[in-house]
Amino acid sequence: MAPLTLVIGNKNYSSWSLRAWLLMKHVGVAFDEIVIALDTAGSHDEIDRCSPSGRLPVLLHGELRVWDSLAICEYVAELTGKGWPQAREARAVARSVSAEMHSGFTNLRTLWPMNARARNRRTAVMPGLEADIERIDEIWNDCRRRFGAGGGGPWLFGQYTVADAMYAPVVLRFKTYGARISEAARWYMASVLEDGALQEWLQAAIQEPWTIAVDEVG
DSSP states (O other), X not given: OOOEEEEEOOTTTOHHXXXXXXXXXXXXXXXXXXXXXXXXXXXXXXXXXXXXXXXXXXXXXXXXXXXXXXXXXXXXXXXXXXXXOSSHHHHHHHHHHHHHHHHOXXXXXXXXXXXXXXXXXXXXXXXXXHHHHHHHHHHHHHHIIIIITTTTSXXXXXXXXXXXXXHHXXXXXXXXXXXXXXXXXXXXXXXXXXXXXXXXXXHHHHHOOOOOGGGOOO
């Protein structure tokens, strides 16, 4: 198989990059990594050279380019046979909650940008943001109750899936800005924050020299 290369943005700020990167780490596929600093004078040209959409992340596999986080996760799941629950019902729900994260929660993503190394940031919690937080809490509780509790692991569906990768940046947002969530959701957050792959990402984010002012909220 041709080598895989994942091109990502700053680890401190690039939530979509984190999703693809985490899934690839958890399924155990070997890949090279290229980091392009966002919001610099040369960022646009660097990204355009490798990504048809002009956005990151993008997965390079031989001549193939896969330029969307969820599409990358789907592709890696096909390559490895890992990443989705085995049971059909659980797999359908995992795909549904992953797609909901991919296309929704605009208030959360806008008002609480991912800032992996930041802590104790506070903002006003507007109604739209509160609704997003409540819906995510509901998703985590529902997945854990229906599929996770007996699944042999601490993740949404027991074992690690694309859904966990999709919601990992949300966990970091909740940690940064102090979201008020249920006890069951806090237990899930703790599992995500203790994950070795995420800790590896966070350590790299701490070492980055770049700051994006617009994402320094609170």
